[in-house]
Amino acid sequence: MIYMDYNATTPCDKRVLEAMLPYFGDEFGNPSSLYQSARTAKKAVEKARADIAVLLGCAPEEIFFTSGGTEADNWAIKGAAFQLKDKGRHIITSRIEHHAVLNTCKSLEKVGYEVTYLPVDKYGVVDIEELKNSVRKDTVLITIMYANNEIGTIQPVKEIAETVKEKGVYFHTDAVQAAGKIPLSVKELGADMLSLSGHKFYGPKGVGALYIKKGVKIAPFMYGGEQEKGKRAGTENVPGIAGIGKAAEIAAKEMVEEEVRIKKLRDRLEAGIKDRIPEIVVNGHPEQRLYNTLNLCIKHIEGEGILLHLDFEGICASSGSACTSGSLEPSHVLLAIGLPHEIAHGSLRLSLGKHNTEQDVDRVLEVLPGIASKLREISPFWNKGK
Ligand SMILES: *Cc1c(COP(=O)(O)O)cnc(C)c1O
Numbered sequence: 001m002i003y004m005d006y007n008a009t010t011p012c013d014k015r016v017l018e019a020m021l022p023y024f025g026d027e028f029g030n031p032s033s034l035y036q037s038a039r040t041a042k043k044a045v046e047k048a049r050a051d052i053a054v055l056l057g058c059a060p061e062e063i064f065f066t067s068g069g070t071e072a073d074n075w076a077i078k079g080a081a082f083q084l085k086d087k088g089r090h091i092i093t094s095r096i097e098h099h100a101v102l103n104t105c106k107s108l109e110k111v112g113y114e115v116t117y118l119p120v121d122k123y124g125v126v127d128i129e130e131l132k133n134s135v136r137k138d139t140v141l142i143t144i145m146y147a148n149n150e151i152g153t154i155q156p157v158k159e160i161a162e163t164v165k166e167k168g169v170y171f172h173t174d175a176v177q178a179a180g181k182i183p184l185s186v187k188e189l190g191a192d193m194l195s196l197s198g199h200k201f202y203g204p205k206g207v208g209a210l211y212i213k214k215g216v217k218i219a220p221f222m223y224g225g226e227q228e229k230g231k232r233a234g235t236e237n238v239p240g241i242a243g244i245g246k247a248a249e250i251a252a253k254e255m256v257e258e259e260v261r262i263k264k265l266r267d268r269l270e271a272g273i274k275d276r277i278p279e280i281v282v283n284g285h286p287e288q289r290l291y292n293t294l295n296l297c298i299k300h301i302e303g304e305g306i307l308l309h310l311d312f313e314g315i316c317a318s319s320g321s322a323c324t325s326g327s328l329e330p331s332h333v334l335l336a337i338g339l340p341h342e343i344a345h346g347s348l349r350l351s352l353g354k355h356n357t358e359q360d361v362d363r364v365l366e367v368l369p370g371i372a373s374k375l376r377e378i379s380p381f382w383n384k385g386k
Helices: 014-024 036-056 069-083 099-109 128-134 157-167 238-276 303-312 332-336 358-377
Strands: 063-066 090-094 114-118 139-143 170-174 193-197 208-212 280-283 293-298 322-324 327-329 347-351
Touching (some): 036 063, 069 139, 069 193, 069 208, 114 128
Antiparallel strands (some): 193 208
C-alpha cells in the first residue's frame, strides 16, 4: 500500500504508541486522585503540556487539552463569542476554512451572531486590506486558518495577527495542518488562540489542544469538574495526552529534516505529473504552501474516478469533493479560489509524509497517467480529436 493522504490523518509513530501504553495498563489512575498511580498519570499530563508548549513556544499554562482539532476550533470560536457577547456579535473568518470552523460559525449565525466570510485570491490567500475593512465596532473575533488542509496554502498569519492587534479583536488560528509540520511560535505570531490536533502529526486520534494566550478570557466549553483549570471539564484522556505530548516532542526534533526530504519528494511528484499528463492545474500558492501537499485538477475527469482507480493500485489519496446529501458538490475551497465546477470536480489531493519514499513517487507517476487517459477516453468533456 502507498499512503499519500497524510493531511487526512497520519499513522501513529511507534514511539508515540510506546509512550501511551503504560496509561492503559498499570498507570491507569485518575490524575485528580491522591495516590501513586494517579500522581504518575498527572505527571504524564503535565509533561505533555510542557512538550506542546515547547513545540509552540509558549508557557505550559497556556495549553488546554481537548478531544481534537474540531473541539479546539469549536471552543475557541464559541468561547470567544459567548464571552464577549455584550461587546459585540460579529465574527470574521474566511471561505476556505475547515468545516470545524465554518459550521461552528454557521451555528452562531442561527443564534444571533453575524459572520463575514472573507474571499480569497486564486492561490487561496486572504486579502489583508479586505480583512481590515471588514472589522467593525462589534467585531469580537477573527478566525483564519494557518494552512489549508486541501490546497496547502499558508496564510500571512503574522500580518493578520498584527492587523487584529491594532483593532483590539481576538485572533484565533486553526493550525491543525501546520503544528508539528512547520516550525511556528505563538509568541512571534501574536495569536490569541491556536488549535492543533494529535493525529495530524503522528499522534493518536481523539486528542488535540487549544493554546489560549495568558490573559485571554473565553467561556468554558465543557462544564463539570475542575480539570484544565475549570476551563475544560472531564477526566483527562491520559493515554491520548501522553501520546500527543510524545508526538510534539518528536516533531520538535525531527520536523525540519523531514521537511527537506518530503518537499523533494512532493516537488518530484508535481514535476513528474506535469510532464506526463496534459491539461493539469496545480492548486494552492506556488511557494507559500505546505511542503507535503499537492492538489491538482486533471481537467475533464472526476476526482472520485481517479480515487477508485488509485485504490485499485493500492494508492491512498483524496479528492476535494465530498459526497453531500447524495449529490457530488465540489470542494468549497476549490470554488473559493475561483475554479469552475467542472474543473473542481477533477481534483486530486496527494499529501505526503514520513513513510513515503522515492519508489512511492515513481509508482504514482507510473500509474496515474494511464488512469487519467483511461478516464478521459470515457469522459464526454474530453476532446478526443486532440
Ligand atoms: C483535521 C483538521 C481539523 C479537525 O481535527 P480533528 O482532530 O480531526 O477533529 C480541523 N482543521 C483542520 C485544518 C484540519 O485539517
